[in-house]
Amino acid sequence: MTKTSPALGEPLMQIRNLDKSFGGVKAVQDVSMDLRAGIVTTLVGPNGAGKTTFFNLITGNLARDSGQVTWLGQDTAGLKPYRLARAGVGRTYQDLRLFDGMSVWENVLNATEHGAFPMPISRAHRRGRRERMEHVLERTGLIDKRHTRAIDLAYAERKFLSMARIMATEAQLWLLDEPASGLDPNSYERFLTILREDVAGGVTVCIIEHNLDIVVGISDRIAFLDRGKLLADGDPKTVLNDPELARIYFGDRA
Amino acid sequence: MEAYIYNLVNLIAIYAILAVTLNFIMGYAGIYSLAHAVFFGLGAYVAAWVALHVHPSIFVTLPAAMASAAALSLLLALPALRVRGEYFVAASLGLQVLAVTVFSEWKSFTGGIGGVLAIPPADVFGVEVFKPQHFAIVSIIALIVVIGLINALVHSSFGRNLRAIRDSESAAASFGKNVPMIKTLSVVISAALAAIAGALYASYMSFINVESFTLDTSVLVMAMVIIGGTGTVAGPIVGAALLMLLPSAISWIDFLPQTEVGALQQIIYGLGMTLLMIFRPGGIVGRRAAV
Numbered sequence: 001m002t003k004t005s006p007a008l009g010e011p012l013m014q015i016r017n018l019d020k021s022f023g024g025v026k027a028v029q030d031v032s033m034d035l036r037a038g039i040v041t042t043l044v045g046p047n048g049a050g051k052t053t054f055f056n057l058i059t060g061n062l063a064r065d066s067g068q069v070t071w072l073g074q075d076t077a078g079l080k081p082y083r084l085a086r087a088g089v090g091r092t093y094q095d096l097r098l099f100d101g102m103s104v105w106e107n108v109l110n111a112t113e114h115g116a117f118p119m120p121i122s123r124a125h126r127r128g129r130r131e132r133m134e135h136v137l138e139r140t141g142l143i144d145k146r147h148t149r150a151i152d153l154a155y156a157e158r159k160f161l162s163m164a165r166i167m168a169t170e171a172q173l174w175l176l177d178e179p180a181s182g183l184d185p186n187s188y189e190r191f192l193t194i195l196r197e198d199v200a201g202g203v204t205v206c207i208i209e210h211n212l213d214i215v216v217g218i219s220d221r222i223a224f225l226d227r228g229k230l231l232a233d234g235d236p237k238t239v240l241n242d243p244e245l246a247r248i249y250f251g252d253r254a
Numbered sequence: 255m256e257a258y259i260y261n262l263v264n265l266i267a268i269y270a271i272l273a274v275t276l277n278f279i280m281g282y283a284g285i286y287s288l289a290h291a292v293f294f295g296l297g298a299y300v301a302a303w304v305a306l307h308v309h310p311s312i313f314v315t316l317p318a319a320m321a322s323a324a325a326l327s328l329l330l331a332l333p334a335l336r337v338r339g340e341y342f343v344a345a346s347l348g349l350q351v352l353a354v355t356v357f358s359e360w361k362s363f364t365g366g367i368g369g370v371l372a373i374p375p376a377d378v379f380g381v382e383v384f385k386p387q388h389f390a391i392v393s394i395i396a397l398i399v400v401i402g403l404i405n406a407l408v409h410s411s412f413g414r415n416l417r418a419i420r421d422s423e424s425a426a427a428s429f430g431k432n433v434p435m436i437k438t439l440s441v442v443i444s445a446a447l448a449a450i451a452g453a454l455y456a457s458y459m460s461f462i463n464v465e466s467f468t469l470d471t472s473v474l475v476m477a478m479v480i481i482g483g484t485g486t487v488a489g490p491i492v493g494a495a496l497l498m499l500l501p502s503a504i505s506w507i508d509f510l511p512q513t514e515v516g517a518l519q520q521i522i523y524g525l526g527m528t529l530l531m532i533f534r535p536g537g538i539v540g541r542r543a544a545v
Contacts, residue, residue, distance in 0.1 A: 032494065043498050046289050059428070061424065061427075080427070080432075081424075081427045081428060081432055082427045082428075082432050082433065085427065085430040086430040087431060090428070090429075091428050093424070093425065093428075097420045097421075097422040097424060097425035098422070098425070099417060099421040099422060099425070099426075101417055101419055101420065101421050102414065102418065102421065103486075104371065106414055106417075106487070110411075110414045110415065110418045110426075110429065113288065113411040113415070114430040114431070115411070115430075118407075118410035118411045118412045119411075119445050165429065169430075239423045243284065
């Protein structure tokens with residue numbers, strides 16, 4: 001996790017004038033944002049605001065209509081999602097997309113393996129990787145379930161496996177799509193601890209979250225999206241105390 | 255009697271190679287191909303041609319067969335794997351239909367409908383292997399080598415990548431996997447190894463024609479995989495043995511007129527397949543259905 005990490009606050013990903021329409025619906029309109037090293041940015045907004053579409057656009061899973069995204073100063077236009085992933089942009093999915101037929105261990109192991117061909121790896125490297133994976137599984141509480149198939153896990157365990165996979169990678173930026181939704185209070189504490197530790201360890205996080213306790217507990221910055229537009233982008237207190245945004249968020253729309 | 259049994263052993267080993275290699279893409283990568291008999295056939299024709307015109311050593315015929323099948327599979331995989339899964343099934347079906355036409359019409363290479371005659375027996379280190387009991391050693395060693403290779407691949411990072419892609423392509427890509435490349439490679443490996451079965455078949459039978467490489471064969475091999483257990487190690491071998499033994503088992507029934515054997519066989523296939531899918535969708539060796 002200690003690559004050539006840029007100084008705290010340096011922009012890792014710069015998003016400029018991002019646009020995307022589906023048919024006549026403008027899913028994302030003219031969104032500009034910087035994701036800065038070591039900063040936790042939370043995307044909030046009502047359902048259908050374009051938060052997940054925004055993730056899909058910046059990772060290249062969806063083609064953008066216009067706008068520019070740079071990663072570590074490089075334009076990402078035309079870059080396939082797997083290339084961007086190798087360059088250090090990790091993501092999770094709201095519907096998890098675990099490798100259901102594989103064990104917990106294999107899910108995490110696979111997240112650390114990039115190449116198409118099986119490459120011989122040294123014993124020291126193998127040992128280092130195993131220790132790192134065991135550490136990740138201990139932190140996510142999955143170490144005793146390492147031989148269980150992903151599909152046989154309970155709901156909260158599945159959410160943590162989704163986190164464990166990204167933790168095992170060397171991604172510098174984590175795009176997390178509702179990682180804590182539906183967690184019980186204990187799991188939720190564990191989740192916050194993990195996130196805080198990894199952020200302290202140098203990971204940059206952009207997270208989609210509905211739970212305002214989490215939002216307040218973890219965010220350095222809040223970006224408020226509604227109907228594809230970025231309505232506010234600033235420190236948590238200012239954004240959350242804006243009566244206009246609260247009205248939109250809690251659905252009191254005229 | 256002895257020759258009869260060894261003959262069955264050889265055919266089971268050859269079809270088991272086909273089933274094991276098809277299972278590699280079906281069971282691990284989730285790629286359903288209806289063109290497996292094309293690579294079986296191409297392997298057989300190329301091996302026959304090489305044995306007749308170059309050298310009958312299996313160390314010449316096998317590599318030639320494998321290389322041709324790999325090259326042809328690349329032509330199928332490169333365009334077809336860039337789109338969604340269903341299109342691969344359609345594209346492979348197209349290739350199968352096209353190949354049967356080419357196999358029946360390209361007389362200078364395949365002998366047309368009449369086929370290729372008098373293919374020299376397999377030459378292993380200068381020894382001509384033509385008796386079924388001797389050939390059984392060759393075919394079983396080939397089967398073991400293919401199973402060993404596929405098992406090693408499945409348990410390597412390559413195999414994990416295949417299963418990851420089968421479970422979620424988008425998530426696999428998010429973890430840096432070059433999905434089209436990995437899928438293409440798996441199809442090429444599967445086709446090249448299936449050609450081994452073709453090469454063995456040509457030198458064992460000493461006569462081949464298009465009848466053995468039609469869509470029926472592709473479907474039969476797929477049935478072997480499904481009945482035995484998709485995504486398992488032993489499944490395709492059990493499936494191949496079962497479906498190859500079935501016709502012989504039926505022919506042992508004394509009171510059944512020989513003309514009815516084919517019909518009964520079809521009924522048993524159909525009924526067996528239906529019952530299996532209801533009660534054991536994972537196949538004979540596969541996991542039981544989740545309750």
